[in-house]
Amino acid sequence: MITLAVKVGMIQLCSCSGCHVSLLDLHDKLLEVLPNLEIVYAPIIADPKEIPEGIDVFLVEGGIRNEHDEHLIHEIREKSKIVIAWGSCAAFGGIPGLANLYTKEEILNTVYSTDSTENKGEIPSEEVPPLEEYVKPISDFVKVDYVIPGCPPTPEMIASAIVALLNGEEPKLPTKIVCDECPRKKENVFPEKFKRTYEGKPDPEKCLFEQGYTCLGFATRAGCGAKCPSAGVPCRGCFGKTDKSLDLGANAANVLANAGEAALEIPDKVALLNRFTLPAALINRKVK
Amino acid sequence: MGKIVIEPLSRLEGHGKVTITLDENGKPKDVKLHITALRGFEQFVVGRPAEEVPRIVPRICGICQTAHHLASVKAVDAAWGVEIPEPAKKLRELMHIGNMIHSHALHFYFLAAPDFVLGVDADPAIRNVIGVIDKAPEAAKQAIALRKYGQKIVEAIGGKAIHPVTGIPGGQAKQLKEEERDELLKDADQMIEYAKNGIELIKQINEQYMEQIKTLGVIDTWYLGLVKGGKHNFYDDTLRFLSPDGKEKVDFKPAEYLDYIGEHVVSHNYVKYPFYKKAGYPDGIYRVGPLAMLNVCDSMETPLAEEYRKEFFDIFGFPANQSLAYHHARLIELVEACEKAKILLEDNDITSDDIKAEVEPKAGNGVGVVYAPRGVLIHNYETDENGIVVKANMIVATTHNVPTMEKAIQQAAQEIFK
Numbered sequence: 001m002i003t004l005a006v007k008v009g010m011i012q013l014c015s016c017s018g019c020h021v022s023l024l025d026l027h028d029k030l031l032e033v034l035p036n037l038e039i040v041y042a043p044i045i046a047d048p049k050e051i052p053e054g055i056d057v058f059l060v061e062g063g064i065r066n067e068h069d070e071h072l073i074h075e076i077r078e079k080s081k082i083v084i085a086w087g088s089c090a091a092f093g094g095i096p097g098l099a100n101l102y103t104k105e106e107i108l109n110t111v112y113s114t115d116s117t118e119n120k121g122e123i124p125s126e127e128v129p130p131l132e133e134y135v136k137p138i139s140d141f142v143k144v145d146y147v148i149p150g151c152p153p154t155p156e157m158i159a160s161a162i163v164a165l166l167n168g169e170e171p172k173l174p175t176k177i178v179c180d181e182c183p184r185k186k187e188n189v190f191p192e193k194f195k196r197t198y199e200g201k202p203d204p205e206k207c208l209f210e211q212g213y214t215c216l217g218f219a220t221r222a223g224c225g226a227k228c229p230s231a232g233v234p235c236r237g238c239f240g241k242t243d244k245s246l247d248l249g250a251n252a253a254n255v256l257a258n259a260g261e262a263a264l265e266i267p268d269k270v271a272l273l274n275r276f277t278l279p280a281a282l283i284n285r286k287v288k
Numbered sequence: 289m290g291k292i293v294i295e296p297l298s299r300l301e302g303h304g305k306v307t308i309t310l311d312e313n314g315k316p317k318d319v320k321l322h323i324t325a326l327r328g329f330e331q332f333v334v335g336r337p338a339e340e341v342p343r344i345v346p347r348i349c350g351i352c353q354t355a356h357h358l359a360s361v362k363a364v365d366a367a368w369g370v371e372i373p374e375p376a377k378k379l380r381e382l383m384h385i386g387n388m389i390h391s392h393a394l395h396f397y398f399l400a401a402p403d404f405v406l407g408v409d410a411d412p413a414i415r416n417v418i419g420v421i422d423k424a425p426e427a428a429k430q431a432i433a434l435r436k437y438g439q440k441i442v443e444a445i446g447g448k449a450i451h452p453v454t455g456i457p458g459g460q461a462k463q464l465k466e467e468e469r470d471e472l473l474k475d476a477d478q479m480i481e482y483a484k485n486g487i488e489l490i491k492q493i494n495e496q497y498m499e500q501i502k503t504l505g506v507i508d509t510w511y512l513g514l515v516k517g518g519k520h521n522f523y524d525d526t527l528r529f530l531s532p533d534g535k536e537k538v539d540f541k542p543a544e545y546l547d548y549i550g551e552h553v554v555s556h557n558y559v560k561y562p563f564y565k566k567a568g569y570p571d572g573i574y575r576v577g578p579l580a581m582l583n584v585c586d587s588m589e590t591p592l593a594e595e596y597r598k599e600f601f602d603i604f605g606f607p608a609n610q611s612l613a614y615h616h617a618r619l620i621e622l623v624e625a626c627e628k629a630k631i632l633l634e635d636n637d638i639t640s641d642d643i644k645a646e647v648e649p650k651a652g653n654g655v656g657v658v659y660a661p662r663g664v665l666i667h668n669y670e671t672d673e674n675g676i677v678v679k680a681n682m683i684v685a686t687t688h689n690v691p692t693m694e695k696a697i698q699q700a701a702q703e704i705f706k
Contacts (some may be wrong), residue, residue: 018350018450027436042294047412068324072621093483095347107328112553114330114681115546117560122553127307127322152450184390191493198339198457198647231447231454232461236343266339
């Protein structure tokens, strides 16, 4: 039974603010959820500048990219009862984690010497927090109590996790895979050859993977409602792995390897199989 | 001598702080804006198959993800020399309009309005969207409806409301079903009404805050926007610079952007400072976004919005140089976006199945431009013969505005500490 408003903090670290927007995408239901929350810190939507003590639930969007992010995640942990990794960046590093395929120096050198840059090669250093060597999930730094995966998590998933916590219950995550939610028909055939997404027009009824598209639904946690395959494009794994698996990329590679030579021809395997999860993978960066 | 640090800057989607260095008399000597986050998309899209990049770059911004998705897929189409079918173009444009409706409603009612509805001196603890819901429930309800409508359009066409996925080289992966179209069309007039109510609200606010509007953040800069046949356009065609005095217009195509736009690295900001090359740095710094869009165009694309544009310049003069007039300009664009959504939904092409051309990857260089909700957005990729990205350059909407935001903050600080 909900009695008191729960003190909530929200922050965006290395990410895009899409998880915050997904919470706002509860639309009319916001009017039911918000009165139960006392938002005491949330730079994206509110003005308080200091993180207060005694926060009940802190929703952390984004992974750790720079020294300021690292400082903040420790402060958040000290001041909060429950810390939630909110979305795939906080949980696994997310898309910004693709930066781990390069060194910090390569990133800086490229960004500050693009074709439109006038004074190429100068690197900002004044009043900007230095980058860490690599992007990391927040669980590399502090204990995380719960994970709400997704890029972004669906509004319903965020709301049900918040409601569960308000009622003193554990938020529940789906345990199945995207294929279990996907409406496309499977015939249990294995593709002999793989296609890139611009090739041809996929049959609208049949399993995209069985048609040769590199859909990763078989390795990805359910919860999205199989939105991407339903819209005609293959799953890219944005909800991360299920509890039973150790590593999304390794699992997916294992399945694709059944195709033998054909699998070797898939371009850019490392970023395909770890699109959202590289910083949390068994091999979490480029190894020279 | 002292120093004031404002951090974090709140009610904006990125990471920023402001430092104000004071002289012996307590007057601001040096005011700087720092964007403190860097992720490096220009590096880590390199090595990716180009068709995957429109699925990666939406994560630059969770509010204007659709704009990134579309600028990106347009850049890949251009690099590979593809002409996409007309219905696919219209679908992409409508998806983009959905994002404009969502984001403009969010920006005004959720991020900006707390200052005006609750007052600039209100307790920071209540000066937020929840405060707006309490104080102005009817406006909040309409804002929520507009956001929902915009996101519904993006989801119906893009597959996902946040980080859409259906833009693929050659066109679109998903057809809009007739029943989805009918469902969206039935609310179109209501949304136009809600957007009109926004104009009435901003006019009241303007009257109440006219003194601040006429004094804070008033600066002369160049302006950059997107036009088609001289008319305001969200999605396509020609980039246009307007001089600070409003007399000189410079039109160029997206593919020529490197001849017109440069970026200057400064030591105190992860964001580079773009400038109009012919005017040089720093004289050529410019503003983008709704204020710039209204300044550069000859007229709006739709009738109601055009009436409101004329009224806007009666109030602010031409070119409007008041940073606080951005809100009014944004709400005029919200009206146009709602009108335009209706026009596109009524177009028979919108439910066509002719949405995908055959594509072959090749070595090439392509530029994709749209007007994102915060301003002109540029994606530029070079691909190798297998269609793998070998080089990338992106100038995102807020980036263009950072130098002039800093200038406006400097001007405001001088006024406030006077």
